[in-house]
Amino acid sequence: MYRRLTDKQILAGFQRGDTDILQEYFYGYCREGYYAMDRRYDLRHKQNLDCLSLTHQYAIYLLEHNWKPLEDRAPSVSLKTWIIGGFRYVVLDALKWYRKEYGTITFEDYLQSFDISSDLRQQFRKTVTEMCDTCQMDRRDRLIVLMILERGFKGKDVAAQMGLTPSAISQRYQQLKKNMIIPYFREHFDMDLEAPEVLDLQEMFAPKEMEFPTLGAAELEKTSIARNMEQKRTTPEFITHLAPNEIFVFGSNLRGMHGGGAAYVALRKFGAVMGQGVGLQGQSYAIPTMQGGVETIRPYVDEFIQFARENPNLTFLVTRIGCGIAGFTDEEIAPLFAEAHNVGNIVLPAGW
Numbered sequence: 385m386y387r388r389l390t391d392k393q394i395l396a397g398f399q400r401g402d403t404d405i406l407q408e409y410f411y412g413y414c415r416e417g418y419y420a421m422d423r424r425y426d427l428r429h430k431q432n433l434d435c436l437s438l439t440h441q442y443a444i445y446l447l448e449h450n451w452k453p454l455e456d457r458a459p460s461v462s463l464k465t466w467i468i469g470g471f472r473y474v475v476l477d478a479l480k481w482y483r484k485e486y487g488t489i490t491f492e493d494y495l496q497s498f499d500i501s502s503d504l505r506q507q508f509r510k511t512v513t514e515m516c517d518t519c520q521m522d523r524r525d526r527l528i529v530l531m532i533l534e535r536g537f538k539g540k541d542v543a544a545q546m547g548l549t550p551s552a553i554s555q556r557y558q559q560l561k562k563n564m565i566i567p568y569f570r571e572h573f574d575m576d577l578e579a580p581e582v583l584d585l586q587e588m589f590a591p592k593e594m595e596f597p598t599l600g601a602a603e604l605e606k607t608s609i610a611r612n613m614e615q616k617r618t619t620p621e622f623i624t625h626l627a628p629n630e631i632f633v634f635g636s637n638l639r640g641m642h643g644g645g646a647a648y649v650a651l652r653k654f655g656a657v658m659g660q661g662v663g664l665q666g667q668s669y670a671i672p673t674m675q676g677g678v679e680t681i682r683p684y685v686d687e688f689i690q691f692a693r694e695n696p697n698l699t700f701l702v703t704r705i706g707c708g709i710a711g712f713t714d715e716e717i718a719p720l721f722a723e724a725h726n727v728g729n730i731v732l733p734a735g736w
Contacts, residue, residue, distance in 0.1 A: 635705030
């Protein structure tokens with residue numbers, strides 16, 4: 385049962401990172417919203433749409449804005465109603481990503497969800513321009529691509545400016561996307577969105593019910609990731625921090641365009657370097673996965689394993705590299721790491 389705090393006291397608790405208040409109110413409210421949405425959409429039986437993941441996603445957004453969106457509600461709307469309403473939009477957005485086969489995320493979803501800083505936006509635009517030059521597009525196709533990808537126009541707007549029908553623009557863009565755009569971006573721009581997100585310590589506010597693992601701040605400080613890995617020998621789904629000797633291993637592309645998923649996390653959190661697609665950088669290690677088939681990844685995995693052997697003082701936490709939009713499955717990638725089981729300082733994802 386919730387403690388009797390006012391909405392103002394609750395919001396103040398969120399802003400100062402009070403774990404108990406966050407667990408009791410924020411996660412409690414979101415859990416109520418999840419149960420209501422689950423009855424309608426059967427969320428619990430859809431992979432990656434569990435309550436904990438969706439609530440963390442909502443919390444990260446609010447934390448990045450210092451919980452300001454919760455202050456903007458109308459005076460007549462309670463904090464609980466406002467939080468559940470916002471959580472509903474998170475769920476509906478996540479459902480857009482869900483398709484009949486888990487892991488299918490449209491290129492448009494990728495672009496809309498991509499957290500682009502000013503530097504990354506410049507890199508993105510540069511990639512679009514390079515693609516147009518490399519693929520030798522004619523003037524019409526180039527204009528379609530630049531207007532939609534770089535300038536954000538809708539198909540109907542492009543059609544109006546080019547004197548064509550929206551249907552004609554849509555059909556041509558779909559052909560370009562399939563034959564040129566997606567293959568080029570998979571090779572030259574990191575699109576691996578399925579890798580585990582990395583959360584700050586204060587972001588890890590798990591509810592207390594059995595459905596979600598409880599992980600309070602005191603427990604996090606007491607139990608290091610390294611100790612947990614020694615017991616379970618699996619990379620955790622959520623990495624809250626790295627010890628000084630721990631390395632975050634992520635999937636990259638050869639050009640080092642760390643634009644999304646684990647690569648962006650490595651760039652933002654763990655010292656990855658834009659333009660470096662292979663090897664150790666800060667507290668992260670890049671393994672290219674976007675350059676072709678599974679066999680093109682093997683040499684880089686072998687090189688990584690040898691590097692780990694030569695650096696026994698470091699512990700390497702391997703994420704599910706290549707198992708997102710890169711298109712590979714666990715069954716395809718895991719065998720590449722067979723030799724890693726004999727290297728004591730390499731920690732692999734569950735099932736690998």
